[in-house]
Amino acid sequence: xxxxDHKRATAEDAVLRYLENHHEITDSLxxxxxVKLNPDDIANAIKSLHGHxxxxxxxxxxxxxxxxxxxxxxxxxxxxxxxxxxxxxxxGITIDELQxxxxxxxxxxxxxxxxxxxxxxxxxxxxxxxxxxxxxxxxQTLLLRIQDRKENVSTLDISQExxxxxxxxxxxxxxxKKLFSVRRGPNYAPERKKVxxxxxxxxxxxxxxxxxxxxxxNLNAKGAPTEHGCLxxxxxxRKQLKDIFLQMGFAEMxxxxxxxxxxxxxxxxxxxxxxxxxxxxxxxxxxxxxxxKELPEDYVERVKRIHESGGHQSRGYGYDxxxxxxxxxxxxxxxxxxxxxxxxxxxxxxAQKPFAPKKYFSIDRVFRNEAVDRTHxxxxxxxxxxxxxxxxxxxxxxxxxxxxxxxxxxxxxKFKPAYNPYTEPSMEIFGYHKGFGKYVEIGNSGMFRxxxxxxxxxxEDVSVIAWGLSLERPTMILYGxxxxxxxxxxxxxxxxMKKNPICRIGLESD
Ligand code: FB9
Numbered sequence: 001x002x003x004x005d006h007k008r009a010t011a012e013d014a015v016l017r018y019l020e021n022h023h024e025i026t027d028s029l030x031x032x033x034x035v036k037l038n039p040d041d042i043a044n045a046i047k048s049l050h051g052h053x054x055x056x057x058x059x060x061x062x063x064x065x066x067x068x069x070x071x072x073x074x075x076x077x078x079x080x081x082x083x084x085x086x087x088x089x090x091x092g093i094t095i096d097e098l099q100x101x102x103x104x105x106x107x108x109x110x111x112x113x114x115x116x117x118x119x120x121x122x123x124x125x126x127x128x129x130x131x132x133x134x135x136x137x138x139x140q141t142l143l144l145r146i147q148d149r150k151e152n153v154s155t156l157d158i159s160q161e162x163x164x165x166x167x168x169x170x171x172x173x174x175x176x177k178k179l180f181s182v183r184r185g186p187n188y189a190p191e192r193k194k195v196x197x198x199x200x201x202x203x204x205x206x207x208x209x210x211x212x213x214x215x216x217x218n219l220n221a222k223g224a225p226t227e228h229g230c231l232x233x234x235x236x237x238r239k240q241l242k243d244i245f246l247q248m249g250f251a252e253m254x255x256x257x258x259x260x261x262x263x264x265x266x267x268x269x270x271x272x273x274x275x276x277x278x279x280x281x282x283x284x285x286x287x288x289x290x291x292x293k294e295l296p297e298d299y300v301e302r303v304k305r306i307h308e309s310g311g312h313q314s315r316g317y318g319y320d321x322x323x324x325x326x327x328x329x330x331x332x333x334x335x336x337x338x339x340x341x342x343x344x345x346x347x348x349x350x351a352q353k354p355f356a357p358k359k360y361f362s363i364d365r366v367f368r369n370e371a372v373d374r375t376h377x378x379x380x381x382x383x384x385x386x387x388x389x390x391x392x393x394x395x396x397x398x399x400x401x402x403x404x405x406x407x408x409x410x411x412x413x414k415f416k417p418a419y420n421p422y423t424e425p426s427m428e429i430f431g432y433h434k435g436f437g438k439y440v441e442i443g444n445s446g447m448f449r450x451x452x453x454x455x456x457x458x459x460e461d462v463s464v465i466a467w468g469l470s471l472e473r474p475t476m477i478l479y480g481x482x483x484x485x486x487x488x489x490x491x492x493x494x495x496x497m498k499k500n501p502i503c504r505i506g507l508e509s510d
Pocket of ligand 1: 384446473477
């Protein structure tokens with residue numbers, strides 16, 4: 001039995017037992033003190049017993065005047081004004097001499113009240129009595145009667161005016177108590193029937209239910225929590241971002257291959273084979289399968305040539321490009337590897353049919369062999385968007401970025417020149433975050449280089465604008481998570497997964 005149920009059962013037993021030999025509980029508060037039970041438990045028990053007819057109850061409001069600490073002092077020593085009057089000898093006393101007999105606040109109260117009662121005169125130097133005797137210290141008398149009362153003050157024939165005066169002087173305060181008087185009810189019994197919580201088949205068949213009492217429904221009780229699946233915050237934000245891309249007319253790229261060749265991940269992007277990002281300190285290369293199965297050989301030749309000797313007005317890099325380097329298998333370091341596959345496919349299609357502009361996006365995991373810290377793991381989800389069309393400019397890129405990030409609630413973008421091996425020009429993107437009150441880096445972008453696009457076979461006047469960001473950063477900001485291990489990995493608190501709020505991306509950021 002829950003603790004609260006046990007307390008109520010004990011309190012109910014105490015009430016029913018008492019009424020077995022007594023006509024009435026006149027004051028439930030005094031009764032609780034007598035039986036040494038919590039007054040609230042007794043009150044709840046009375047309400048529950050009344051609900052089933054065991055008792056009749058009457059609610060009583062009991063108003064009691066209590067002396068404050070100051071009032072108690074005056075009741076013992078007398079009021080300060082009386083003490084001041086008694087401190088003045090018949091010949092009078094200097095103010096300074098009189099004041100020495102009191103603390104500052106008491107002297108102030110005493111002087112004001114004695115003058116108000118016309119008991120004393122305060123001259124320039126001397127204080128004298130205006131009357132010879134004060135027969136009764138009314139304040140002390142009233143306080144003693146209230147303190148010693150045996151019944152409510154209303155039967156003490158103290159005028160409302162006096163009550164108001166004592167209250168104003170903060171010598172008494174009103175205590176209001178709600179209590180019950182209780183008597184046996186129509187269904188009284190010295191013991192409460194066992195309260196059944198469920199109506200069972202046996203009860204129905206035996207008709208026992210007719211003599212049983214059922215626990216009342218608690219319609220305010222919350223339902224038992226249901227176990228159900230929950231979406232990880234990353235997946236909630238991914239859904240929101242996917243919707244943004246779809247609303248902007250982008251089609252999703254197929255990203256279902258974590259394993260990629262160095263060719264599509266680097267060479268096709270015109271990233272030279274000596275680039276530090278292609279070192280095993282930055283990239284996860286695979287032992288099995290160590291190399292890719294097949295590549296489009298004619299395209300590989302064009303890539304080899306553009307790296308070694310350039311072409312299309314490019315000088316190239318002038319190094320001996322090695323096929324075995326391009327064949328190495330790795331975990332893709334960016335979803336731009338998928339973008340290169342898609343653009344190559346688009347170029348091949350344009351050989352059979354007229355080129356048609358495209359808008360693609362991808363959101364998926366990428367892997368980098370880099371130092372991990374509070375906000376970076378060896379993997380993250382990259383978000384990438386690209387638009388492929390004739391005559392696109394940097395202005396088009398800036399425009400689409402402002403549209404895209406405005407849907408994330410980021411406004412007032414700023415751009416900083418940057419470098420990527422596969423884009424020229426490139427720009428880091430910054431957005432003003434109202435919650436932080438400052439600009440934050442929100443991504444990177446650029447125009448894919450001709451050395452990447454032309455060997456694919458895309459028409460000369462086709463250009464591609466693209467940008468990227470991560471899924472983890474916006475998610476951590478939106479959910480107020482400052483350590484990525486609380487969001488992703490084996491140490492994640494699954495409770496967070498169950499109770500995290502809905503994703504609110506796009507609203508004014510907090
Ligand atoms: O996501 C990043 N920041 C970000 C994004 C959104 C956001 O939303 C607001 C709350 C509403 C807040 C912050 N960044 C990119 C910037 C930084 O976090 C940076 O420190 C970390 N970057 C990652 C790379 O780290 C190794 C984020 C990741 C990133 C960076 C660049 C690209 C993709 C992901 C790219 C690209 C690209 C460029 C040109 C062409 C194609 C792709």
